[in-house]
Amino acid sequence: MDAFTAGLLQRIRATESDLVRAQGATEQERTEFAAFFRKDWPDLLRHMAVLGWDEAAAKEAAQEAMTRLFEGWSTVDHPKSWVRTTAQRAAKKAASRDAQRLTRSREAARLDAQEPSRALDSVTESQEVLRLLRTLPPQQRAVMAWTYDGFSSDEISHLLAIPRATVDSHRRHARNRLKEILRRRFEGAEGGEHQ
Template identity: 35%
Template sequence: MTRSVLGWGRRPETPAADHASRGVDEAFADFYRAEAPGLATFLLYLGARSNDVPDLVQETMFAASRAWQDITNRRAWLRRVASREFGRLLSRVEPRAVGVSRTALMVDEAAFEHWEQTNEVLRQLRELPARQRQVMAWTYDGFSPSEIAVELGITREAVRSNLLKARKALTYLSEQGGV
């Protein structure tokens, strides 16, 4: 491929380099499609507002695209970076209500019930101390206590202790709230 008359456009590449670049782009696109919804859910579990989640996912995925070749455990890396981005957002923004907004697209009863349950879970998670909420978000996302300990830089015992406390608190909140 040649440059345009003004010098803009892609620089000439060898067919092999162009093919390799396309393979990386396709791999990242597949990763993005597979991981973005789960990352959004993870951020909601952490306490992010639904209107902040798309921006947080985009910022995190953009960072992933820049570091793509250097990331080893990509799923955990995404959550670690998203957690940091969310922490930065919290330090800049005053606290507001968190939840998933009901849209006009949710017309059937099952979707509405799921929306209500999701909002109740998010409300209960907001009641937890930050570390317990963080450990629960990683747990809901399928990470083991050992993996969580490594990612958060705390001991497995601290993870398990926070899980136990969070589960007790959520059970209590569930009994009080009727969910």
């Protein structure tokens, strides 16, 4: 067993007691999952490689799929096919997110290469956006930062360890707050022009 697999098993065991309590899993279910994991992990990685995923992407997607399988072990009828489908979806989602980040990076590089006055406008605009975001409460600011970086509500929920509904609520409140700030600024600017 390689270090990555051993580490994954250790993380699953570390969270196992919380998940068992939350899911109501029995000792038998935990034992069944552990046996499935040990037997299927190498096959799952091979499956992902055959589908064309590189080793790092395959391991990340397989880890996510196995963790999700553990969380829902008692409700999954066909774990072998379920974990493969879930890993494939996780890999596609990660690849899409990575492609979006690359596109944003390329766009930022393109903006940097523009004529100096346009690049300066872009920097000034970015600084203004940062100032506005800093007016938000910490949780709303965190959700907006992850959203800006292309993460989905589910991913943000997992990363911040808060329910998805809370993520969506923070995003909604942040957007409303920012709209209100901008509306007041716009109205103030219009009022100043007519005087």
